[in-house]
Amino acid sequence: MPDNMPLLSVKNLCKYFPAGRGVLRAVDNVSFDIRQGETFSLVGESGCGKTTCGRTLLGVYTPTSGEVYYNGTDISTFSKREKKLFGKKAQMIFQDPYSCLDPRMTIGSIIQEGMKVHFDLSASERQNKAEEILRKTGLRADFASRFPHELSGGQRQRVGIARALALEPDFIVCDEPIASLDVSIQAQIINLLIKLQQEMGLSYLFISHDLSVVRHISDRIGVMYLGGIVESAPAEEIFRNPFHPYTQALFSSILSVDSDRSSGASRIKLEGEVPSPVNSPSGCKFRTRCKYAAEICSNISPELREIEKDHFAACHLINK
Amino acid sequence: MAVLLDVKNLSVSFRTMHGEVKAVRDVSFELHEGENLAIVGESGCGKTVTSKAILRLHDRSGGIVSEGSEILFEGKNIVRMSRKEIGEIRGNGISMIFQDSMTSLNPTMVIGKQIAENILIHKKTGKGESLSQAKKLLELVNVPDAAERMNQYPHQLSGGLRQRVMIAMAIACNPKILIADEPTTALDVTVQAQILELLSDLQKQFGMSVILVTHDFGVVANFADRIQVMYAGSIVERGKKEEIFSDPKHPYTWALLKSIPGRHQGHKGELYSIRGTPPDLLLPLEHCPFSPRCEYCMPICKKRRPEEKYMTETHGIACWLTHEKAPRVDNPLKIGGEARAR
Known part of the structure; x- marks a missing residue:
């Protein structure tokens, strides 16, 4: 593999769902790359297609059109054996640590389940490996014999991570892994994810709506609106210098400890609500709420273009 | 400012199979006219139980409000009503x-x-009059196409609109106090900001007092006047917003503020995390409840519960570090060179 080739590359990915008489365009023409050892984050409001995007790229959903390349190969052309290998190398961590663990299985068997499929190991070897992974995720080895209900939310999330790590992946989709946790527990899980990445060279697709966490953990960030990426750039760059009107509005809504709304720091107000993805506007999807919208915006859908080095935005009105 | 609500020695417990869970332990606080008081803490610290006790919403959920508790609203004790x-x-x-x-x-x-139901019950106006008032309320909380929305069911509205409807119901009878229990936790950032701005506008317009229950320091920093930090059923620190953010004194408040990702750790730097877990609320906890997790724990902390000590008229801390014989410990957020707060 040449050095500059991304681990995972998404090209013009679309995923539509039938919705009554119409079509719900959950993911619409999305392209991005994730390099080895990198964290790429997708942010945006509920319903913007971040989760669907993560799932489609793992092959949970079949894409309507577009391709996903893993190490340079289109995953839809994979043979049965390659598909199985991809299923091992690409893992997922879920939002809700309560519903993603089978309540009738012990932690040990949850972690070993995937190993049975992918590794040729004896029962005792599997057990040893499971215990080693538990320790790596900050849990005691004796947790293996416990059931999910005996664990706290933070501990369960660690089990979710351990389950993903058991298959020695090189790519993990983290779908809102910290959304349901308290701040102090959130900090522990974020630390763990960063530590594991540094030790094992993992790549993450991190999906979250918590922008301060995203800023902390990401190398690059893509902002989604109504199924499409409107802007993508390195993490610090996009926060310091957002180009797209939607990104500007989204970031100005963040209530952080450092901001003070009462002292007059103003928020960019968006008119109305997000339009339905079944009936999305023509041209630029954001134009109905954009205060800069011009005629061209309703006719032609803007493509992502490089405004500054590594900083892409999909807007007609931004000049280089 | 006049005191509107006076909570004295409130304790609430729940009987469970394993024993009595003491969720709120001897909490006292006042709410003044027109202010926004935030109760902050992590899951299970008793913030919701405290706020529900004010309206006696535990009557049917098995919550027991202990003998000496008093909640005085307009001079009357809600506990005994x-x-x-x-x-x-x-x-x-x-x-x-x-x-x-x-x-x-x-x-x-x-x-x-x-x-309209709320107006019908409390104001005893006719049905038509209540409905037309309901429509005015929907307009007041900025619900677009109010007339049309009147005839829609909750599932037809988005999360942000539903929260606006809830607010319209809550303010229908011009309450003196509005208790908002995590009003924006389930909402997106853009909608969150809209809802909190709406609450703040209505508060000014009607002169309401608001009790804002939340775990989000970002929300608190932008909308609260006064803050109470709760841990294991007790208030560990309280004060004006400026006091809590620029001069926090309790190690638990420090820990909470430190664990929020921000500029002070550096990109991908390690976030601070509090070791251990909160105490079991079945226990009597005669020592400082935070002592097993505290970096500054002293022998006394494991023996006796600290009394709340007031640094200023409004800034109270329940920690042995405030004792005159205790070693001086500086706010670790400031030592790092960059204090987070203004």
Whole structure:
């Protein structure tokens, strides 16, 4: 593999769902790359297609059109054996640590389940490996014999991570892994994810709506609106210098400890609500709420273009 | 400012199979006219139980409010009121909005009727008059196409609109106090900001007092006047917003503020995390409840519970570090060179 080739590359990915008489365009023409050892984050409001995007790229959903390349190969052309290998190398961590663990299985068997499929190991070897992974995720080895209900939310999330790590992946989709946790527990899980990445060279697709966490953990960030990426750039760059009107509005809504709304720091107000993805506007999807919208915006859908080095935005009105 | 609500020595417990869970332990605080008081803490610290106790919403959930507890509203003790008396106050003098607007609204009733119901009960106006007032309220909380929305069911509205409907119901009878329990936790950042700005506008317009229950320091930093930090059923630190953010004194407050990702750790740097877990609330906890997790724990902390000590008239801390014989410990957020707060 040449050095500059991304681990995972998404090209013009679309995923539509039938919705009554119409079509719900959950993911619409999305392209991005994730390099080895990198964290790429997708942010945006509920319903913007971040989760669907993560799932489609793992092959949970079949894409309507577009391709996903893993190490340079289109995953839809994979043979049965390659598909199985991809299923091992690409893992997922879920939002809700309560519903993603089978309540009738012990932690040990949850972690070993995937190993049975992918590794040729004896029962005792599997057990040893499971215990080693538990320790790596900050849990005691004796947790293996416990059931999910005996664990706290933070501990369960660690089990979710351990389950993903058991298959020695090189790519993990983290779908809102910290959304349901308290701040102090959130900090522990974020630390763990960063530590594991540094030790094992993992790549993450991190999906979250918590922008301060995203800023902390990401190398690059893509902002989604109504199924499409409107802007993508390195993490610090996009926060310091957002180009797209939607990104500007989204970031100005963040209530952080450092901001003070009462002292007059103003928020960019968006008119109305997000339009339905079944009936999305023509041209630029954001134009109905954009205060800069011009005629061209309703006719032609803007493509992502490089405004500054590594900083892409999909807007007609931004000049280089 | 006049005191509107005076909570004295409130304790609430729940009987469970394993024993009595003491969720709120001897909490006292005052709410002044027109102010926004935030109660902050992590899951299980007793913030929701405290706020629900104010409206006696534990009557049917098995919560036991202990003997000496007093909640004085307009000079009357809510704890000792008859069911009829408390019924007069709920939704009228004090009202509440909840985190999950989907489960708090009646799914089988159009929203216009749900809002009118409150007015019908407390104001005893006719049906038509109540409905037209309901429509005005929807306009007041900035629901677009109010007339049309009146005849829609909760599932037809987005999360942000449902929360606006909840607010319209809550303010229908001009309450003196509005309790907002995690009003924006389930919402997106853009909608969160809209809802909190709306609450803040309404508060100014009607001169309401708001009790904001939340775990989000970002929300608190932008909307609260006064803050109470709770841990294991007790208030560990309280003060004006400026006091809590620029000069926090309790190690638990430090820990919470430090664990929020921000500029002070550096990109991908390690975030601070509090070791251990919160204590079991079945235990009597005669020592400082935070001592097993505290970096500054002293022998006394494991023996006796610290009294709350006031640094200023408003800034109270329940920690042995404030004792005159204790070693001086500086706020670790400042030592790092960059204090987070203004």
